Amino acid sequence: MVRLFAHFQASVGKKMIMALTGLGLAGFVMAHMLGNLQLFEGPHALNSYAAFLRDMPIVLWAVRIGLLSIAVFHIGLALQLGMRNRRARPVEYTVHRYRQASIASRTMAISGMALLVFVGFHLLHLTAGVIDPGFNDRLDAEGHRDVYSKVVHAFQNPFVVLLYLAGQLGLGLHLNHAIASSIQTMGFEHAGLNRLLKALGPVIGLIVVLGNVAIILAVFLGIVR
Ligand code: HEM
Secondary structure, eight states: OOOHHHHHHHHHHHHHHHHHHHHHHHHHHHHHHHHHHGGGGGGGHHHHHHHHHHHHHHHHHHHHHHHHHHHHHHHHHHHHEEEEHHHHHOOSSSOOOOHHHHHHHHHHHHHHHHHHHHHHHIIHHHSSOOOGGGGTTTTTTSSBOOOOHHHHHHHSHHHHHHHHHHHHHHHHHHHHHHHHHHHHHHHOOOTTTTTHHHHHHHHHHHHHHHHHHHHHHHHHHSSOO
8 A cells, every 4th residue: 555655656746747847848948939039130139149148158058958857857757657657558448449638648749759859850950050061150240150041041941841840730739738737737726727727738839839930931931031
């Protein structure tokens, strides 16, 4: 009985950490989208913003290491809990009529993996500059790294656009379910606020995806050049 309780507690603790780390990552994605919207204000705004972030190497690396640790915990726990759920039900159902929770968690696993592939590509592409390195060393008139031209050049390529749009689909699906579920896991439930809390995921997901898609399509359609 004591062991069963300890096992249950450990599982709840892991879910809490997953919820907290997930909300942290969602916060980053929101802030990143808002920062990137400066593309619409032109090269000076986006390049100065990028330079401002890079001009504080200690803060930048602290945030990077923090983000990476949060992501490692989040993904590691997701895999662990996923495997534990599978072990708890070793025999597949003969009739594949999944419950609502099961469909949501399956979607979360697929969208989570799609997101991971997207972020890997994105980091090699725009941060490390390994994919398409042509714009890595280019500076603007003020001597800042020309992140604006790099982004504009990137989204003029239809393959890159398709990949980024697919990434946004993964991101939207993941946020759609994750935010309300994290809030619920952390115990924030209120009869009068439940509908509002449930709507938070879809609303935040939609805002982030629309912001990112606006950037991608504005460049691809030549509105921003
Ligand atoms: C249209 C969508 C996006 C655009 C235009 C964009 C743009 C950029 C750019 C230009 C950088 C490099 C900044 C620099 O070198 O100074 C960057 C870095 C990064 N992006 Fe994005 N991004 C987008 C979406 C996303 C999404 C959806 C995620 C996560 C799910 C993400 C995660 C990251 C991370 C983790 C970094 C590394 C930050 C660092 O330098 O440490 N980005 N992004």
